[in-house]
Amino acid sequence: MPELPEVEVTRRALAEELTGARIEAVVIRVPKLRLAIPSELVELLPGRMLRGVGRRGKYLLLSCGDGWLVIHLGMTGHLRVLPAGTPPGKHDHLDLVFSGDRCLRFNDPRKFGTVFWTTGDPHAHPLLVEIGPEPLGGDFSGDYLFSASRTRTVAVKQLIMKASVVAGVGNIYANEALFISGISPSRPAGSLSREECNRLASTIRTVLQKSIDQGSTIMDFRVAEEPLRYHPLAFRVYGRRGEPCFGCGGKLEEVRLGNRSTVYCPACQR
DNA sequence: AGAATTACCTGAGCGC
DNA sequence: TGCGCTCAGGTAATTC
Numbered sequence: 001m002p003e004l005p006e007v008e009v010t011r012r013a014l015a016e017e018l019t020g021a022r023i024e025a026v027v028i029r030v031p032k033l034r035l036a037i038p039s040e041l042v043e044l045l046p047g048r049m050l051r052g053v054g055r056r057g058k059y060l061l062l063s064c065g066d067g068w069l070v071i072h073l074g075m076t077g078h079l080r081v082l083p084a085g086t087p088p089g090k091h092d093h094l095d096l097v098f099s100g101d102r103c104l105r106f107n108d109p110r111k112f113g114t115v116f117w118t119t120g121d122p123h124a125h126p127l128l129v130e131i132g133p134e135p136l137g138g139d140f141s142g143d144y145l146f147s148a149s150r151t152r153t154v155a156v157k158q159l160i161m162k163a164s165v166v167a168g169v170g171n172i173y174a175n176e177a178l179f180i181s182g183i184s185p186s187r188p189a190g191s192l193s194r195e196e197c198n199r200l201a202s203t204i205r206t207v208l209q210k211s212i213d214q215g216s217t218i219m220d221f222r223v224a225e226e227p228l229r230y231h232p233l234a235f236r237v238y239g240r241r242g243e244p245c246f247g248c249g250g251k252l253e254e255v256r257l258g259n260r261s262t263v264y265c266p267a268c269q270r
Numbered sequence: 271a272g273a274a275t276t277a278c279c280t281g282a283g284c285g286c
Numbered sequence: 287t288g289c290g291c292t293c294a295g296g297t298a299a300t301t302c
Contacts, residue, residue: 001295034278034297058296075295076280091280110279112296127298154273163297171295258274260295275301284291 002073004135004168005211007058010079014060015053017081018098022049023064025097029088033111034074037094044117045069045096054122057131057167059114061122068122069096074112080105132165135204140166142198149189149197156192157185158258160204169204171260172238173211177203179237184269185262186255237263 002010023045031037045064054061060079062069073079084101094106094115106115118125132148133139148165149156159165161174169177178185181203183196192200236246241254245265255262 072296074279074297108279109281110295112279114297152272158273161296259276261293273302275299277299278297279295281294283293286289286291 001075001170001172002058002077003170003172003211004058004208005173005215007060007073007168008055008212009215010073011053011055011060014062014079014081014104018050018102018104019052020049021098021100021102022047023096023098025095027095027097028093029095030091030093030111033093033108033113033115035114035116037115038117041069041115041117050098056123056128057134057163058170059128067117067119070114070116070118070122070125070128071106072114074108074110074114076110077106077108077113080107130164131167132163133167135166135169135208140201140205142194142201145201146192146194146197149192152189154189155185155257156183156187156189156200157260157262159189160200161258161260166204169208171262172235173204173207175238175263176235177207179264179269180207182269184266185257185264237265239263 026042026045028037028039028042031039044067048065051063051065054063058072060071062071071079082103082105084097084103086103088095088105091109092105092107096104098104106113122128133144149159152159157174157178160169160177161171175185177200181196181200183192183200237252240252241263243252244250245252245268247265247268250265250267252263252265
């Protein structure tokens, strides 16, 4: 499942591979994602040059002439750059054919992804405008988290997964950051001390940054034919219910918060 | 306003 | 082998 680090690694690879290339054709095979792929892309995009690739949370922002193609990979979305003419497979919903006989192909089995076109400032688009600070940016800090959580009764894990509070923190990294911070995911957000908010914010930053750094070395999706899967041992708590805590050896437990699987160590996280 | 819930979708894993 | 079931989860929309 693409989390922020994969989206960032994808952004870098896309930028490196396709910046300056011209879109020659657009093929929409399956428009019916959760939000439909607009059919106008077929007329809108050809002839435009990809000027650069940005990111806001988990949204990829492809600067194309005077507008932006915005792509969200959802749960199972995946982008690959393939030689033009590569036969499409199952769930290959969208192709952007670029100059140099390259095809940017969007595949998404569960169709939770999103593709749309916007002109002007993409950050002002209704789907992006309410998003909170970037976790790796200067506006996200312990002080910010402290003030954003004061009146909140919801579990801290749900708070840090809320896009309007901080951008792009998904279930995996919420679990991991809370474990590393030693904070129980069920704690009411407003009960965290300033010191705990500092620790949590700082951990969110480092855990995401580390994953980006590692991903950058192994995720060469320009040649990869298959979506990269997480190594089962890559995480300290996520996916490890019932297994021993790496800190104390005790058994990791699972609760559901906001209908999301939450794994934690009852001894190490308070 | 904040919290809770639902909808969207298919592959994987399971019991039988 | 295959059927039916449950689970996984990001985000928008809806409801309370």
